[in-house]
Amino acid sequence: MPSKPTLSPEAQQAFLRGLIERVASASQGPRPPVVVFDLDGTLLDNRPRTVAILREVASVWETTRPESSRILASVEVENIVYGLADSLAPIGVTDEAQVAEAHTHWRARFFTDEMLRHDVPVEGATQFVRAVYDAGATVVYLTGRDLPNMSLGSWQSLRDHGFPIGVAGTELVCKPAFEISDEVFKRDQAPLLRRLGDVVASFDNEPGNCNLFLRTYPQAASVLLDTQHSNQAPPLDPGVIVLRNFAF
Numbered sequence: 718m719p720s721k722p723t724l725s726p727e728a729q730q731a732f733l734r735g736l737i738e739r740v741a742s743a744s745q746g747p748r749p750p751v752v753v754f755d756l757d758g759t760l761l762d763n764r765p766r767t768v769a770i771l772r773e774v775a776s777v778w779e780t781t782r783p784e785s786s787r788i789l790a791s792v793e794v795e796n797i798v799y800g801l802a803d804s805l806a807p808i809g810v811t812d813e814a815q816v817a818e819a820h821t822h823w824r825a826r827f828f829t830d831e832m833l834r835h836d837v838p839v840e841g842a843t844q845f846v847r848a849v850y851d852a853g854a855t856v857v858y859l860t861g862r863d864l865p866n867m868s869l870g871s872w873q874s875l876r877d878h879g880f881p882i883g884v885a886g887t888e889l890v891c892k893p894a895f896e897i898s899d900e901v902f903k904r905d906q907a908p909l910l911r912r913l914g915d916v917v918a919s920f921d922n923e924p925g926n927c928n929l930f931l932r933t934y935p936q937a938a939s940v941l942l943d944t945q946h947s948n949q950a951p952p953l954d955p956g957v958i959v960l961r962n963f964a965f
């Protein structure tokens with residue numbers, strides 16, 4: 718959990734509006750303002766992707782494991798937390814072999830272009846990214862999704878949800894290979910974003926990444942989206958701002 722309280726809706730609105738103004742005035746300067754957004758758990762809620770995969774498991778299990786199949790067929794977004802086993806236990810799927818089988822299917826499907834169409838934008842995300850883009854920001858989507866398996870689906874999902882993509886001043890930056898850890902990838906990429914302009918803000922749902930951006934760009938706002946994050950997350954730097962969503 719973030720060590721810092723999440724901003725109230727009013728404070729969140731004031732912060733996000735202030736950031737749009739900051740971008741607008743910085744865009745008059747010599748170097749473009751850059752705003753960096755993570756995708757999963759930041760701009761996009763990927764829990765519906767997991768729900769869709771569990772429904773696939775439900776149909777595979779229909780005759781072999783009818784009881785668990787029924788449970789998985791009725792799973793809702795609200796049941797999904799960070800770890801799959803932690804999502805399944807409270808709804809009554811605890812058998813080790815079943816959890817392992819569901820996990821194998823989930824892992825084979827979750828990190829694929831095809832399933833990204835199930836993701837939905839976090840509240841206000843589309844409007845906010847459009848607003849900073851229209852105010853003159855270069856928008857960078859910096860994601861732990863990998864280029865071979867997830868870049869085309871990411872591009873399509875961003876386009877279909879109305880995020881600025883495929884236009885001057887936008888970038889989609891993906892991991893070159895699935896095996897690279899998100900943490901290592903972002904640590905290597907963060908300093909390179911200087912070549913695009915002056916980073917003024919970054920948004921991520923992982924405390925470790927928020928701490929990294931605060932260290933790399935101390936003048937910029939580093940923002941945590943308080944959605945879901947890894948169970949092994951480090952403590953959040955007190956300088957990081959915590960938001961519930963992007964409503965402004």
Ligand SMILES: [Mg+2]
Binds near residue numbers: 755756757759923
């Ligand atoms: Mg994320």
